[in-house]
Amino acid sequence: MTAPYACQPADSRGRLYDEDLSSFRSPWQRDRDRIIHSSAFRRLKHKTQVFVEQEGDAYRGDYFRTRLTHTIEVAQVARTVAGALGLNTDLAEAVALAHDLGHPPFGHTGEDALAALMQPFGGFDHNAQALRIVTRLERHYAGFDGLNLTWETLEGIAKHNGPVAPPYPYALEQVNAAWDLELSTHASAEAQVAAVADDIAYNHHDLHDGLRAGLFTEDDLAQLPIIGPAFAQVDHRHPGLDPDRRRHEALRRVFGVMVEDVIAVANDRLARLNPASVDDIRAAQGAVISFSPPLHQGLREIKTFLFKRMYRAPSVVVERRLVTAMLNELFPLFLARPEALPGHWQTDAAAAPMQERARIVLDYVAGMTDRYAMAEWERLCNSAAPTG
Incomplete structure (x- = not known):
């Protein structure tokens, strides 16, 4: 039984293109399944978070997270939290599974590079690009482009991080023109859960991946909030534990602290707001799903540490320069020489004016995996490595 403020399948605002209802799946189960079976979802396997996937790279390892493994972890957290709060777990999972579809190769480094390259042509935003993928770029169905997802899932992709103020990214403006996503309001509680689940997942796994990469040690983490107490608790309960198990036990406690905090804060806010419907959630003055102020402050300290020791570690900065140089060569090349593009990309780009051609080139490059x-x-471009 879901709460009255949960999204109800029978009340879905439907799809842009009408389809018969499934006899055995809810609308959001159907959305989830379409996302999982999409080409963009499969490509997440070879798109990285922080460490570039490259043979011979010092930080390459089969245990580091990719966009795909990260997305699966986010979906798991989203289902857990949504279930604990009486929300629709299928919608929360669908938004979580779609939230990173718009990320380009090379993680946030790739996004920064493409945003700069697209600045004269309307910019680039990975959330807006995810919407473009699910409404336009996936071309498998006979009756429509995209996945024809429900309004609620599209709303969640667009607004899971909160209301969106104009000017809107180009891709978001296109989708919103076709179907008003009420961008000035908050998203459903299910979409808010997906956003916080993203924070929980990456805060946890970036610590784990950074330790595995040797960018910092457990001793470096000892003075950080949340993490230091977690290691101390493990040492008290399991003295002499071998290092790998000690690390795992401590970080799973960090994970648990974040999940429990979100659920407690949400229950308190929902009790005070007493929403009668999902529209009351959307109209609320702030998000109902978030961390408590003390935990939020602790996570800020952890993120500051990770920024210095991981995201801007000298070895990672070298990789950032290398892959930025690659994109800075590839994008202008395709823009000037659309004949270098394959298949329909070449046909579409060659006939398009420059503004539209840039968007087509972006769609192609942003869809690439790291290795491709x-x-x-x-x-x-060259057989020699770029110098940055």
Whole structure:
């Protein structure tokens, strides 16, 4: 039984293109399944978070998270939290599974590079790009482009991080023109859960991946809030535990602290707000799903540490320069020489005016995996490594 403020399948605002209802799946189960079976979802397997996927790279390892493993972890957290709060777990899962579809190769480094390259042509935003993928770029169904997801799932992709103020990214403006997503309001509680689940997942796994990469040690983490007490608790309860198990036990406690905090804060806010429907959630003055102020402050300290020791570690900065140089060569090349694009990309770009051509080139480059982007750079630009 879901809460009255949960999204109800029978009340869904439907799809842009009408379809018969499934006899055995809810609308959001159907959305979830379409996202999982999409080409963009499969490509997440070879898109990285922090460490570039490259043979011979010092930080490459099969245990580091990719966008795909990260997305699966986010979906798991979203289902857990949504279930604990009486929300619709299928919608929370669908939004979580779609939230990173718009990320380009090379993680946030790739996003920064493409945003700069697209600045004269309307910019680039990975959330807006995810909407473009699920409404336009996936081309598998006979009756429509995209996945024809429900309004609620599209709203969640667009607004899971909160209301969106104009000017809107180009891709978001296109989707919103076709179907008003009420961008000035908050999203459903299910979408808010997906956003916080993203924070929980990456805060946890970036610590784990950074330790595995040797960018910092457990001793470096001892003075940090949340993490230091977690290691101390493990040492008290399991003295002499071998290092790998000690690390795992401590970080799973950090994970648990974040999940429990979100559920407690949400229950308190929902009790005070007493929403009668999902529209009351959307109209609320602030998000109902978030961390408590003390935990939020502790996570800020952890993020500051990770920024210095991981995201801007010297070895990672070198990789950032290298992959930025690759994209800075590939994008202008395709823009000037659309004949270098494959298949329909070439046909579409060659006939388009420059503004539209840039968007087509962006769609192609942003859809690349790390390994494909590097292979295309090798094929088209140079056999020598870029110098940055």
